Amino acid sequence: MASLFSDRPYHKTLVLFDVDGTLTPARRTASPEVIKILQEVRKKVVIGFVGGSDLAKISEQLAVDGKPVTENFDYAFAENGLTAYKSGKQLPSQSFISYLGNGRYKLLVNFCLHYIADLDIPIKRGTFIEFRNGMINVSPIGRNATIQERNDFEKFDLEYGIRKEFVRVLREKFAHYDLTFSIGGQISFDVFPKGWDKTYALRHVQDEGFEQIHFFGDKTYEGGNDHEIYIDSRTIGHSVSSPEDTINILTELFLS
Numbered sequence: 001m002a003s004l005f006s007d008r009p010y011h012k013t014l015v016l017f018d019v020d021g022t023l024t025p026a027r028r029t030a031s032p033e034v035i036k037i038l039q040e041v042r043k044k045v046v047i048g049f050v051g052g053s054d055l056a057k058i059s060e061q062l063a064v065d066g067k068p069v070t071e072n073f074d075y076a077f078a079e080n081g082l083t084a085y086k087s088g089k090q091l092p093s094q095s096f097i098s099y100l101g102n103g104r105y106k107l108l109v110n111f112c113l114h115y116i117a118d119l120d121i122p123i124k125r126g127t128f129i130e131f132r133n134g135m136i137n138v139s140p141i142g143r144n145a146t147i148q149e150r151n152d153f154e155k156f157d158l159e160y161g162i163r164k165e166f167v168r169v170l171r172e173k174f175a176h177y178d179l180t181f182s183i184g185g186q187i188s189f190d191v192f193p194k195g196w197d198k199t200y201a202l203r204h205v206q207d208e209g210f211e212q213i214h215f216f217g218d219k220t221y222e223g224g225n226d227h228e229i230y231i232d233s234r235t236i237g238h239s240v241s242s243p244e245d246t247i248n249i250l251t252e253l254f255l256s
Helices: 032-042 055-062 096-100 102-118 147-160 162-173 198-204 227-231 243-255
Strands: 013-017 046-050 075-078 083-086 089-091 129-131 136-138 179-184 188-193 212-217 236-239
Touching (some): 013 243, 096 102, 102 162, 198 227, 212 243
Parallel strands (some): 013 046, 046 075
Antiparallel strands (some): 075 083
16 A cells, blocks of 8 residues: 555545535536536545445546546445455455345345335335445435435435334334445435444455545534444544545645
């Protein structure tokens, strides 16, 4: 690690970022201001992202000038690090299906679909369950919702606790599966094996000699999908409310 990043003044400092709500508005692209600050910070420290989405979706949000997103970050951790890259080269990955088994997986998915079918919410669209390499993402409204529909559902969910209650039922019903249910973004929650939250990404860097690992995230509260890595003893956590907030803290820490 030292030889690879030794041209940077603080090459033993790693800064990791959540994506939605931290570097970008939910499911939207990063602003030129965010891209610029990341490029400036990367001249001084080592940077990486830790997102719950798959690499294709994160690439849509963070890719710059047509280059692979894995070239714009030193570490790229999609699906909480189950899909991982260092300096553009892929690292070993894991599979949710191989961990859980297809039979138990089908029981979980069937239950979720029945539960969603019985939900009385204003609108439903499509793609209620999205399978990813290291998890499933469950959305009561459906991931095909428009940006405005996402915004409306987020407000509705804050008032009526749709996702919170859904997660409570799943925790009780599938307690023997040893899974984590993590609410993130505006319209969905992730389901993955315990220990496969965003702290999974730290496995890829724990022997790299970093003296400090900073993490920036917006869902840092208990139950949010940034909580575990935010409070982890190996990280210095920064709770942000927006990409603009991230810019301000980065400027204060590394560019002032």
